[in-house]
Amino acid sequence: MNRREAIERTALILGYAISAPAMMGILNGCKATPELAFKPVFLTQEQASLVSEIAEVIIPKTDTPGAKDAGVPAFIDLMLKDVYSQEDKDKFIAGLNSFNEEAKKSAGSDFIDLDPAKQVDFFKSVHDPAVAAFKSGEIKERPFVLVVKELTCLGFFTSEPGATQVLQYEAVPGAYHGCVPLAEVGKTWATS
Amino acid sequence: MNLNLDAEKQITYDAIVVGTGISGGWAAKELTEKGLKTLVLERGRMVTHPDYPTATKDPWQLPYSDRPTEEDLKQQGVQNRTGYTVRQSSKHWFVNDLEHPYTEAPGKRTDWMRGYHVGGRSIMWGRQSYRWSDLDFEANAKDGIGVDWPVRYKDISPWYDYVETYIGVSGENLGLPQLPDGKFLPPMELNCAEKELQKSVKDKLGRVVTIGRTAHLTGPLTHNDSPQRGKCQFRNMCIRGCPYGGYFSSNSSTLPAAEKTGNMTLRPNSVVSEIIYDEAKGVAKGVKVIDAETGEQLEFFAKIVFLCASTFGSTFIMLNSISNRFPNGLGNDSGELGCNIMDHHLGVGAGGSFDGFEDQYYTGRRANGFYIPRYQNYGKEKRDYLRGFGYQGGASRGGWSSLVSELSFGAQLKEAVGKPGKWTIGMGGFGEILPYHDNNMVINKDLKDKHGLPTILFSTDFKENEIKMRKDMAADAAEMLEAAGAKNVKTFDNKTGIGLGIHEMGTARMGKDPKTSVVNQWNQVHACKNVFVTDGSFMSSAACVNPSLTYMAFTARAVDFAVSELKKGNL
Numbered sequence: 012m013n014r015r016e017a018i019e020r021t022a023l024i025l026g027y028a029i030s031a032p033a034m035m036g037i038l039n040g041c042k043a044t045p046e047l048a049f050k051p052v053f054l055t056q057e058q059a060s061l062v063s064e065i066a067e068v069i070i071p072k073t074d075t076p077g078a079k080d081a082g083v084p085a086f087i088d089l090m091l092k093d094v095y096s097q098e099d100k101d102k103f104i105a106g107l108n109s110f111n112e113e114a115k116k117s118a119g120s121d122f123i124d125l126d127p128a129k130q131v132d133f134f135k136s137v138h139d140p141a142v143a144a145f146k147s148g149e150i151k152e153r154p155f156v157l158v159v160k161e162l163t164c165l166g167f168f169t170s171e172p173g174a175t176q177v178l179q180y181e182a183v184p185g186a187y188h189g190c191v192p193l194a195e196v197g198k199t200w201a202t203s
Numbered sequence: 204m205n206l207n208l209d210a211e212k213q214i215t216y217d218a219i220v221v222g223t224g225i226s227g228g229w230a231a232k233e234l235t236e237k238g239l240k241t242l243v244l245e246r247g248r249m250v251t252h253p254d255y256p257t258a259t260k261d262p263w264q265l266p267y268s269d270r271p272t273e274e275d276l277k278q279q280g281v282q283n284r285t286g287y288t289v290r291q292s293s294k295h296w297f298v299n300d301l302e303h304p305y306t307e308a309p310g311k312r313t314d315w316m317r318g319y320h321v322g323g324r325s326i327m328w329g330r331q332s333y334r335w336s337d338l339d340f341e342a343n344a345k346d347g348i349g350v351d352w353p354v355r356y357k358d359i360s361p362w363y364d365y366v367e368t369y370i371g372v373s374g375e376n377l378g379l380p381q382l383p384d385g386k387f388l389p390p391m392e393l394n395c396a397e398k399e400l401q402k403s404v405k406d407k408l409g410r411v412v413t414i415g416r417t418a419h420l421t422g423p424l425t426h427n428d429s430p431q432r433g434k435c436q437f438r439n440m441c442i443r444g445c446p447y448g449g450y451f452s453s454n455s456s457t458l459p460a461a462e463k464t465g466n467m468t469l470r471p472n473s474v475v476s477e478i479i480y481d482e483a484k485g486v487a488k489g490v491k492v493i494d495a496e497t498g499e500q501l502e503f504f505a506k507i508v509f510l511c512a513s514t515f516g517s518t519f520i521m522l523n524s525i526s527n528r529f530p531n532g533l534g535n536d537s538g539e540l541g542c543n544i545m546d547h548h549l550g551v552g553a554g555g556s557f558d559g560f561e562d563q564y565y566t567g568r569r570a571n572g573f574y575i576p577r578y579q580n581y582g583k584e585k586r587d588y589l590r591g592f593g594y595q596g597g598a599s600r601g602g603w604s605s606l607v608s609e610l611s612f613g614a615q616l617k618e619a620v621g622k623p624g625k626w627t628i629g630m631g632g633f634g635e636i637l638p639y640h641d642n643n644m645v646i647n648k649d650l651k652d653k654h655g656l657p658t659i660l661f662s663t664d665f666k667e668n669e670i671k672m673r674k675d676m677a678a679d680a681a682e683m684l685e686a687a688g689a690k691n692v693k694t695f696d697n698k699t700g701i702g703l704g705i706h707e708m709g710t711a712r713m714g715k716d717p718k719t720s721v722v723n724q725w726n727q728v729h730a731c732k733n734v735f736v737t738d739g740s741f742m743s744s745a746a747c748v749n750p751s752l753t754y755m756a757f758t759a760r761a762v763d764f765a766v767s768e769l770k771k772g773n774l
Contacts, residue, residue: 135612142609157608180261184438185567187391188567190395201602203439
C-alpha cells in the first residue's frame with residue numbers, strides 16, 4: 012500500500028473526504044494544515060491539529076488503527092475542556108506551545124509541517140530525555156510530552172479499536188481462571 | 204370522625220421499615236414473609252432490578268474514559284474522597300454533596316459516602332462477607348473497652364447460616380476459630396502470584412492466605428426463592444449494579460422477595476425526619492415523612508418500626524425525634540446516641556512486583572482478591588496495641604498504563620502493549636477502630652439540607668491504638684510480600700478519615716445496661732420497645748472484618764424476635 016492509498020483508505024474508514032488541496036499538502040510533506048476530523052470544543056484549530064499529529068506519532072496507524080482513527084484527538088480536546096482543572100489546562104497549553112517552539116528551533120519548522128520521519132525524530136528527542144528524567148526522579152511532575160502520551164494512551168486503549176484490536180476485550184467473560192498459560196490467552200486484556 | 208378514622212387506617216401498617224439497603228431489604232423480606240403488612244420507606248428514587256443504567260456499557264461507551272469531570276467533582280467532592288466512587292459509570296449511585304451537606308469539626312475529618320436510592324449501598328457494596336467470632340464478641344469485656352456485647356457467637360451463628368444460604372457467599376472453609384466457617388458456594392480461584400504468596404506466607408510465617416469470601420454466586424443457590432439471581436459473570440463491573448444478579452443486593456434479592464408476599468408497600472422519595480413518640484403509651488406511633496419530590500409532610504403509623512437507614516441516617520432520625528420523654532433524642536437515656544463512631548481504617552499496606560510467572564496469565568475479571576485473616580493479638584503474635592487487622596489484596600499483570608513512562612512510542616508501543624506487563628501484587632489492611640465516646644455526631648441546626656432538615660456535625664479522629672496498628676499494617680504487608688519473593692516492595696500509608704472504609708458503625712450501641720447503651724440484645728431500643736435499630740449503628744465494637752453480613756444476620760434475628768413479641772402481645 013502506498014502513501015496515497017493509505018491516506019485514501021483512512022479517509023474512507025472515517026467517512027470524510029480529504030479535500031484536494033489538503034491531499035496535495037499531505038503528499039507534498041504536510042505543508043498545509045491537515046484537516047481535522049472533529050470540531051474542537053476547547054483547543055483552537057491549530058492546537059487541535061498539533062495535538063492530532065502528536066497523538067498519531069505516539070500511536071500511529073499500522074496494520075491496526077491509530078490514534079486519529081480511534082478519535083483520540085477529539086477525546087483529548089474534550090478531556091481538556093471538562094476533566095482538566097484550570098491549572099492543568101494552562102500547563103497543557105503552555106507545554107503544547109513550547110513543544111512547537113522547540114520543534115521550530117531544533118527541527119526548523121512547526122511540528123505539523125515536518126515530514127513524518129522528522130516528526131518521529133523530534134518527538135523522540137523530547138520524549139526520551141523526559142522519560143529518563145521522570146523515571147530517575149529528577150523531575151517529579153510528568154512533563155507535557157508524557158501528559159499528552161498518557162492522554163493519548165488513555166483515549167486509545169479505552170476506544171473500541173484500541174481495546175479490541177490492539178489489546179483484547181471480553182464484555183462477559185463468564186468465568187475466572189487464575190493460572191492460564193499466556194500463550195493460550197494471547198494479548199493483554201484491555202480491562203481488569 | 205369516620206373520615207378521619209378511614210384516613211388513619213390508610214396510613215397504618217403492621218410495620219414500618221426505614222431504608223432499603225442491606226439491612227432494610229432484609230427487614231422488609233423477613234417482616235413481609237412473616238405476614239406483616241409493611242411500609243418500606245426509602246428517601247431516594249426508585250431503582251428496579253435489572254435497570255442499572257451503566258451496567259453493560261463497554262469502556263468506549265463511557266464519556267471521559269470514565270473519569271469524573273470538574274463539574275462532577277464540584278457536586279460530589281466529598282463522595283470522591285475514595286478515589287473510585289465518582290466515575291461516569293457509578294456517580295449516579297452517590298449523593299450530590301451540595302444538596303446533602305454535613306459538617307466536620309475544625310481540624311477533623313469524617314468521610315460519609317452515601318447513596319440515596321432504593322437498594323442503598325447494597326448496590327455499590329464491596330460484597331466481602333465474613334463472620335464474626337467470639338474473639339470479637341468477647342473483646343470489649345476482656346479489654347474493658349466500651350460495653351460488653353450481650354450476644355455471643357452461638358447466638359448469631361444460626362442466623363449467619365440462614366443469611367449466607369439465602370444470599371449465596373463464595374468462599375473457602377478453613378476451620379479457623381477467629382474466622383468461622385460458613386455455608387459457602389465454591390471459592391473463586393487465586394492466580395499464580397497469589398498462590399505463591401499463600402505458600403510462602405504459610406511456610407515462612409505460619410499465616411493464612413485465602414480467597415476472599417464474597418456474596419457472589421459461583422454456583423447455584425440451594426433454594427429457589429431468588430429467581431433474579433444468576434451466576435457471577437466475572438465482568439468486575441459490580442459497582443454499576445449487576446443485571447445478572449451475580450452478587451447480592453436488596454434490589455436483586457430481598458426486595459423482590461418482600462414484593463412477592465403482597466405485604467410490602469414500597470414508597471421511594473420518602474425522607475423520614477423523625478419518629479412520632481406516643482407519650483401516653485410509651486411507644487413509637489409511627490414516622491414523619493417529607494416527600495422528596497413534592498415537599499409534602501406526611502405521617503405513617505405502625506405497631507413496630509425498624510430503623511435501617513444506615514448508621515448515621517438512623518441515628519440522625521433518633522436524635523431528631525424530640526419528645527417530653529426523650530428531650531435528647533429517642534431512646535437516648537444513656538447519652539450514648541451519636542457517640543462511639545467506628546469504621547475500619549485502611550489505605551495502608553504494601554505493594555511489589557514479581558520477576559517470575561512471565562508465561563502465566565488469567566482469563567476473566569475477578570471482583571475479589573485474597574484475604575489474610577487476623578493473626579495479631581491472637582495465638583502467639585502479641586502486639587503493643589489492642590485488637591488487630593486483616594488484609595485484602597490481589598495480584599495482576601500490568602496493562603497499557605505501565606508503558607506511559609517507558610521509552611516505547613509509535614509502532615513499538617503498539618507491539619509492546621500486547622504483552623502483559625510484570626506481575627504486581629498489593630495488599631491493604633482493614634484495621635479495627637475502638638469505640639471512643641468522643642468520636643461523635645450531633646445535629647447541626649445551622650446548616651439545612653435541600654429538604655430544609657437540619658444536618659449532621661461530625662467530630663471523629665483516629666487515636667493512639669489505630670496509629671500504632673497502622674505501623675504494623677504497613678510493615679507486616681511488606682514482610683509477607685518479601686517472604687513471597689516480591690521485588691521493589693514499598694509500603695504505603697495514605698491519609699484517610701473515619702468513614703473512608705464505608706463501614707461506619709456504633710452510634711446506637713447494643714448492650715445489657717440501658718444506662719450505657721441504646722439497644723438491647725435484640726436490637727430493640729431499651730426505652731422504646733417497638734423500635735428496632737438493625738443497621739451498623741447497633742455495633743458495640745467493630746472487629747476487623749467487613750460488617751454487612753453481620754447486619755443481615757442481626758436484622759433477621761431481630762425481626763424473628765419482634766414478630767414473636769408482637770404475637771405474644773408484648774408490643
